[in-house]
Amino acid sequence: FASTEPSHEKKFSVLLKDLEVAELRDSDVHVKMLAAPINPADINMIQGTYAILSPLPAVGGNEGVGEVLEVGRRVTALKPGDWVIPAGAGVGTWRTQGVFPEEMLLKVPSDIPVLCAATLSVNPCTAYRMLADFETLAPGDSVIQNAANSGVGQAVIQIAKASGIKTINVVRDRPDLPKLVERLMALGADHVITEEMLRKPEMKDIFKSIPKPRLALNCVGGKSTTEMLRHLQGRTGLTRGHGSLSPQSTFIFRDVRLRGFWMTQWKKDHAQDQESLTNMMDALCQLIRRGQLTAPACTEVPLQDYKAALEATMKPFTSSKQILLF
Numbered sequence: 001f002a003s004t005e006p007s008h009e010k011k012f013s014v015l016l017k018d019l020e021v022a023e024l025r026d027s028d029v030h031v032k033m034l035a036a037p038i039n040p041a042d043i044n045m046i047q048g049t050y051a052i053l054s055p056l057p058a059v060g061g062n063e064g065v066g067e068v069l070e071v072g073r074r075v076t077a078l079k080p081g082d083w084v085i086p087a088g089a090g091v092g093t094w095r096t097q098g099v100f101p102e103e104m105l106l107k108v109p110s111d112i113p114v115l116c117a118a119t120l121s122v123n124p125c126t127a128y129r130m131l132a133d134f135e136t137l138a139p140g141d142s143v144i145q146n147a148a149n150s151g152v153g154q155a156v157i158q159i160a161k162a163s164g165i166k167t168i169n170v171v172r173d174r175p176d177l178p179k180l181v182e183r184l185m186a187l188g189a190d191h192v193i194t195e196e197m198l199r200k201p202e203m204k205d206i207f208k209s210i211p212k213p214r215l216a217l218n219c220v221g222g223k224s225t226t227e228m229l230r231h232l233q234g235r236t237g238l239t240r241g242h243g244s245l246s247p248q249s250t251f252i253f254r255d256v257r258l259r260g261f262w263m264t265q266w267k268k269d270h271a272q273d274q275e276s277l278t279n280m281m282d283a284l285c286q287l288i289r290r291g292q293l294t295a296p297a298c299t300e301v302p303l304q305d306y307k308a309a310l311e312a313t314m315k316p317f318t319s320s321k322q323i324l325l326f
Contacts, residue, residue: 014046014060014306014307014310016303016304016306019095021097021098021099022098022099023099024070024071024072024099025072025099026072026073026074026075027072027074027075027101027102027103028071028072028075028099028100028101028102029068029070029071029072029075029078029084029099029100029101029102029105030068030069030070030071030097030098030099031066031067031068031069031084031097031098031099031100031105032066032067032069032096032097032326033064033065033066033093033095033096033097033098033326034064034065034066034067034083034114034117034118034325034326035064035065035114035115035117035118035300035323035324035325035326036061036063036064036065036093036094036118036323036324036326037061037063037064037118037119037298037321037322037323037324038061038094038309038310038313038321038322038323038324039062039063039122039123039151039313039321040241040313041062041089041122042060042061042062042313043310043313043314045060045062046060051262051264052089052090052264054090054092058092059092059093059094059095059098060092060093060094061091061092061093061094061095061324062086062089062090062091062093062122063085063086063093063118063119063121063122064085064086064093064094064118064324065083065084065085065108065114065117065118065120066083066084066085066093066098067081067082067083067084067110068080068081068082068083068084069097071102072102075102077102077107078102078105078107081110082107082110083107083108083109083110083117084105084106084107084108085105085106085108085117085118085120085121086104086105086106086121087103087104087105087106087267088104088264088267088268089264089267091104094306094324095326096303096326106121106277106281108120108281108285109285111289112285112288112289113288113294113295115295115298115300115323116288116293116294116295118295118323119151119295119296119298119321119323120281120284120285122151122263123150123151123152123154123155123296124155124159124284124293125263125266125280125281125284126152126155126240126261126263127152127155127156127159128155128159128280128283128284129261129263129266129280130152130156130215130217130238130240130261131143131156131159131160131163131165131215134215134236134238134259134261135214135215135234135236137163137165137214137215138164138165139163139164139165140164140165140166140211141165141166141211141213141214142165142166142167142168142190142210142211142212142213142214143156143160143165143166143167143168143213143214143215143216143217144167144168144169144170144213144215144216144217144228144231144232145167145168145169145170145216145217145218145219145228146170146171146195146217146218146219146220146224146225146228147170147171147219147220147241148167148169148170148171148184148189148192149171149180149183149184149319150219150296151296151321152217152219152240153169153217153219154184154187154296154297155293155296156217157169157184157187157188157189158187158188158287158292158293158294159284159287159293160188161187161188161292162188162287162290162292162293166190166191166210166211167188167189167190167191168190168191168193168206168210168213168231169184169189169191169192169193170193170194170195170198170224170228171184171192171193171194171195172194172195172317173194173195173196174317176317177194180192180319183297183319187294190210191206191210193206195220195223195224195227198224198227198228198231199227203231207231211233212231212232212233213231213232213233213234214232214233214234214236215232215234215236215237215238216228216229216231216232216234216236216237216238217237217238217240218237218238218239218240218258219239219240219241221239225237225239229258235257236257236258236259237257237258237259238258238259238260238261239258239259239260239261240260240261240262295321296320296321297319297320297321298320298321298322298323299312299320299321299322299323300323300325301322301323301324301325302324302325303324303325303326306324309322309324310322
């Protein structure tokens, strides 16, 4: 894919183009892409509203998995046949092949499902870090999250379940709500409720069986966040994505801390801490192998149908991640 220069109206084009594969240098790796998702952040980058923007024209996509075809003579950690994912953002994964510097790639095991590998570096990592880094959670504790049907939300449910942590999952009301509730419960959700129920007295019934949450995970903002924080027993709310903040009274009288979290920044901050990154990836891959962490609900789309995949990603109430296959 190549995004063209914006016009005077600040609109961007996404085009499928044939490009020459770059020459393989000594520290480079030639990769054949296997699968790459379309994430909301990818759309934001195309629109020019994301925190990281590539010089245009650029290849889209920040996540995916590929197979190593060839390595430069100075490459030591990778060999042909290895599976790799991007080590950071802005790599440009919506392509059939590419040549990348070795340090831009991270080896992953090839014995996990390709869709799990393709969606590993953003949502599961975000969920893992949010559950691990901000509150000390023990088995039996609970967390509450909105946008529970998102990729991160689905990963939170599964990682929490594997750790014995209960989840209260908030979703927007929709026509197919019973089907969505059934799917999230099958992933391991303890409770799935709508935003409207957050404001009802019936919420007290939930806390008869599980403790009030020690951590709130926000991706929506506004009233949804405010109502979630009112049920918080702990003191930390985390916002990812573009969720807005809640009214000041919640912070003042409840002494709640609302923190922001961005996986890209975490990777930058830990660029010299390979052990933390390796430990996280190992833990997530172990969960995948044990069947405790699956890929989010996905729709596999051939590369030539990229326009339909982009349009589907931007539709409201989207519960299936579009995955480009090469």
